[in-house]
Amino acid sequence: MDLTIAPNPFFWNAEFVRSFYAGLAEAPVARVVLGELVCSKRLPFWQDEIPQAIAALQAAGKEVALTSLALITLKRERKLTADLLGLGLPVEVNDLSALHHIPEGIPFWVGPLVNVYNEGTLRWLARRGAKRICLPPELPMASVAVLAGVAQAEGVALEVWGHGRLPLAISGRCYHARLHERAKDSCQFVCDQDPDGRDVDTLEGQSFLAVNGVQTLSQAYACMADHAARLQQMGISALRLQPQSTGFDAICADYAQLLAGDMTSGALISRLSAAHPDMPFCDGFGHDGAGANWRGKAVLV
Amino acid sequence: MQEARENIAIPKILTAPMHVLPLWPVSIAFSQLARKLLRAHPNILNRIDKYQDCGFDLDITDLPFILRLHPVRADLRAFRRNAAPDADARISGSLAAFLAMLHGVEDGDSLYFSGALQIEGDTSAVLALRNALDDAELDLSTEIANAIPLLAPPLRLALAPLEKLTGLHLHRADTTPEVY
Amino acid sequence: MELVCPAGTPAALRAAVDAGAHCIYCGFADETNARNFPGLNFSRTELTEAVGYAHARGAKVLVAINTFPTAGREALWHSAVADAERAGADAVILADLGLLAYAAEHHPDLRRHLSVQAAAANPDAINFYATAFDVRRVVLPRVLSVEEITAINREIDVETEVFVFGGLCVMAEGRCSLSSYATGRSPNMNGVCSPPEHVDYATEGNDSVARLGGFTIHRTPKGGAAPYPTLCKGCFTSGDKTGHVFEDAVSLDASALVPRLAQAGVTALKIEGRQRSKAYVAQIVRAFRAVTDALDARRAPPALALARLSEGQAATTGAYAKTWR
Numbered sequence: 001m002d003l004t005i006a007p008n009p010f011f012w013n014a015e016f017v018r019s020f021y022a023g024l025a026e027a028p029v030a031r032v033v034l035g036e037l038v039c040s041k042r043l044p045f046w047q048d049e050i051p052q053a054i055a056a057l058q059a060a061g062k063e064v065a066l067t068s069l070a071l072i073t074l075k076r077e078r079k080l081t082a083d084l085l086g087l088g089l090p091v092e093v094n095d096l097s098a099l100h101h102i103p104e105g106i107p108f109w110v111g112p113l114v115n116v117y118n119e120g121t122l123r124w125l126a127r128r129g130a131k132r133i134c135l136p137p138e139l140p141m142a143s144v145a146v147l148a149g150v151a152q153a154e155g156v157a158l159e160v161w162g163h164g165r166l167p168l169a170i171s172g173r174c175y176h177a178r179l180h181e182r183a184k185d186s187c188q189f190v191c192d193q194d195p196d197g198r199d200v201d202t203l204e205g206q207s208f209l210a211v212n213g214v215q216t217l218s219q220a221y222a223c224m225a226d227h228a229a230r231l232q233q234m235g236i237s238a239l240r241l242q243p244q245s246t247g248f249d250a251i252c253a254d255y256a257q258l259l260a261g262d263m264t265s266g267a268l269i270s271r272l273s274a275a276h277p278d279m280p281f282c283d284g285f286g287h288d289g290a291g292a293n294w295r296g297k298a299v300l301v
Numbered sequence: 302m303q304e305a306r307e308n309i310a311i312p313k314i315l316t317a318p319m320h321v322l323p324l325w326p327v328s329i330a331f332s333q334l335a336r337k338l339l340r341a342h343p344n345i346l347n348r349i350d351k352y353q354d355c356g357f358d359l360d361i362t363d364l365p366f367i368l369r370l371h372p373v374r375a376d377l378r379a380f381r382r383n384a385a386p387d388a389d390a391r392i393s394g395s396l397a398a399f400l401a402m403l404h405g406v407e408d409g410d411s412l413y414f415s416g417a418l419q420i421e422g423d424t425s426a427v428l429a430l431r432n433a434l435d436d437a438e439l440d441l442s443t444e445i446a447n448a449i450p451l452l453a454p455p456l457r458l459a460l461a462p463l464e465k466l467t468g469l470h471l472h473r474a475d476t477t478p479e480v481y
Numbered sequence: 482m483e484l485v486c487p488a489g490t491p492a493a494l495r496a497a498v499d500a501g502a503h504c505i506y507c508g509f510a511d512e513t514n515a516r517n518f519p520g521l522n523f524s525r526t527e528l529t530e531a532v533g534y535a536h537a538r539g540a541k542v543l544v545a546i547n548t549f550p551t552a553g554r555e556a557l558w559h560s561a562v563a564d565a566e567r568a569g570a571d572a573v574i575l576a577d578l579g580l581l582a583y584a585a586e587h588h589p590d591l592r593r594h595l596s597v598q599a600a601a602a603n604p605d606a607i608n609f610y611a612t613a614f615d616v617r618r619v620v621l622p623r624v625l626s627v628e629e630i631t632a633i634n635r636e637i638d639v640e641t642e643v644f645v646f647g648g649l650c651v652m653a654e655g656r657c658s659l660s661s662y663a664t665g666r667s668p669n670m671n672g673v674c675s676p677p678e679h680v681d682y683a684t685e686g687n688d689s690v691a692r693l694g695g696f697t698i699h700r701t702p703k704g705g706a707a708p709y710p711t712l713c714k715g716c717f718t719s720g721d722k723t724g725h726v727f728e729d730a731v732s733l734d735a736s737a738l739v740p741r742l743a744q745a746g747v748t749a750l751k752i753e754g755r756q757r758s759k760a761y762v763a764q765i766v767r768a769f770r771a772v773t774d775a776l777d778a779r780r781a782p783p784a785l786a787l788a789r790l791s792e793g794q795a796a797t798t799g800a801y802a803k804t805w806r
Contacts, residue, residue: 071653073602073629081605096578096599097606115655115669117549120579138658138667143552150552168659169652169713171727172602172624173806179722184806200719200726202697208717209659211726216652218662284665290694291662298695348490348520408761414708424677425519428756432520435758436490 021053028256031063164242220282225265348433360393390422501770517672547596598655604636634746647753663694734796
């Protein structure tokens with residue numbers, strides 16, 4: 001089992017993107033998915049960083065793929081998706097409409113925002129050319145186990161969400177703009193103020209969700225360290241880690257040690273908690289319960 | 302259309318004696334009704350499914366007692382308020398709201414959104430009961446006439462004037478279920 | 482213009498037919514459909530009878546099998562498709578790729594509609610489903626404006642169906658795990674959003690509190706209208722802002738937009754609400770049938786006064802107006 005880095009879902013400025021991917025080139029991860037996942041309006045601000053990030057990552061021996069947007073509606077977004085194919089890198093489909101642009105027989109990857117819940121869907125995608133699929137985070141472990149078997153038979157590498165705020169929903173409406181009492185079309189890019197999303201708490205102060213433009217994430221950071229060994233036994237081929245603005249190098253290094261058997265999950269979690277004392281964690285989907293639960297318990301504050 | 306959330310209440314002169322009279326005759330009469338009704342509409346229990354063994358408090362706020370429905374036992378007993386053991390779920394509202402929902406005049410969700418009906422406890426059980434009763438298309442006046450045949454002729458005569466007088470939906474307006 | 486109406490029970494289906502529905506959609510009483518609520522939906526026998534009732538009166542019946550089959554238990558969904566065909570359903574409404582492929586292969590003569598749960602939000606997605614699985618109609622997600630719907634219809638050859646009334650998802654349907662994050666049960670897997678068994682109502686001081694999976698979704702003054710704790714309609718705090726971060730407690734009412742939707746090339750209008758009572762279904766269907774009849778007769782549609790039936794008793798035209806975003 002190795003590590004895949006998810007596309008960064010947040011709006012970071014060009015310099016930050018540059019230093020992030022330069023750092024990642026040094027990290028013990030096998031592959032990186034790059035590109036704008038959440039909002040096409042952000043792309044002009046950082047797209048010039050993409051070519052050099054790809055070059056640096058490939059020079060460091062990493063596999064690189066480009067993600068589609070999570071929700072494609074506008075004409076220019078459709079064109080953007082069609083154009084992804086001509087770049088010579090695998091495309092990670094995170095909106096099924098991207099498949100319309102991928103000719104039969106051309107290999108592609110499938111991201112966690114595509115609904116792969118069962119054998120029928122996995123087989124269909126595999127026969128259409130899917131080589132690597134990251135399962136939706138809410139999938140119960142029993143389903144993961146069944147799909148791991150099918151994936152091996154079909155020659156598909158299967159990934160499971162390993163770390164980071166869970167992508168829970170995508171919408172036509174921009175919640176960042178709404179919180180700033182702006183329309184989506186005149187958002188003035190306020191999502192750049194929150195490099196890890198903007199926290200949304202309940203009226204009683206329970207930490208709950210985070211908004212990131214049109215995306216809604218969990219406020220807790222998923223940490224599947226306790227489940228890694230079991231996933232490895234099932235035949236899952238990679239854990240997926242989602243970029244975050246602080247401490248990501250250490251996170252990559254720790255998960256790599258975990259997978260190599262050089263660090264226990266307990267040690268990883270202790271180090272993570274020490275480095276991020278205010279960060280809530282969750283792994284409930286790994287216990288087939290509410291996703292917000294952590295290590296088998298509800299963590300309502 | 303008569304709105305169930307208007308303040309239609311049973312006159313106190315009718316309910317006052319019930320505060321002092323014993324409740325067991327009420328329990329017997331209501332349970333007879335429930336038994337006959339559930340036998341005539343077996344699909345109600347099918348739809349309530351795994352919530353058959355739940356206790357539902359029907360708190361009709363203008364009555365001086367609450368009714369406890371236990372579907373699987375076909376039990377509909379009266380309890381003094383605050384003297385009833387805990388139920389799994391509780392639906393409260395005016396008689397007008399209950400009757401309007403039961404007779405398909407008003408939508409249960411709309412009554413709930415407007416605050417005319419309140420629910421507590423096991424929401425799933427309440428939904429199962431609500432959906433089961435909605436599908437059964439009950440007409441309470443017909444059910445009473447069927448359960449207690451003695452009451453059928455006077456009920457038939459009194460229904461229209463009584464509805465006019467009280468503003469309550471005492472029978473179904475949308476369909477006319479047959480008397481079985 | 483075809484009116485597609487909800488039925489959670491056989492009684493509601495008959496009420497919808499009698500009120501003038503051209504088409505009724507319903508589901509089996511299990512997790513194969515996205516309104517898997519207690520006491521709701523149809524047995525195999527009930528569906529067969531319901532199809533008979535509808536067909537005798539010139540109405541069609543569509544069966545929603547629109548959750549995502551569970552790995553290892555696909556047979557339940559496969560038999561739902563077979564049973565819908567056997568009952569005489571006019572079409573099945575599907576969302577899952579694998580199930581679409583299965584239905585296209587094993588039940589080629591059974592008409593396939595693409596559920597809103599598949600969230601096909603652009604012509605490429607729709608053309609993909611049309612080409613791959615011969616889908617004949619697409620229920621459009623509620624994230625699109627009227628202008629976008631017009632543009633989509635120009636680029637596709639399949640029929641489109643849009644929601645005009647009822648509950649409103651603010652998230653792209655079929656792509657939301659908020660419910661399972663709080664409760665472990667989701668629309669995609671279990672056919673329920675904000676499931677009732679995880680709802681807790683409590684009275685605390687002078688407040689009524691509604692919680693879902695322990696998370697507080699609403700806190701309202703006691704005695705006031707208590708909204709059902711649907712996650713995305715909740716009241717939350719973010720920084721210095723407190724309010725309905727995602728969506729107010731409103732529901733969709735696009736009745737005034739029906740003429741524009743017709744111009745946009747839409748084939749069918751869909752009413753949400755399989756979980757609502759037959760009283761609700763009958764009233765809404767009657768009101769919308771007056772709108773479609775007026776449209777067919779080239780008269781101005783009557784204004785509807787349906788707010789009373791809406792959640793929160795307030796309505797929005799949702800994403801159909803671009804400003805909603």
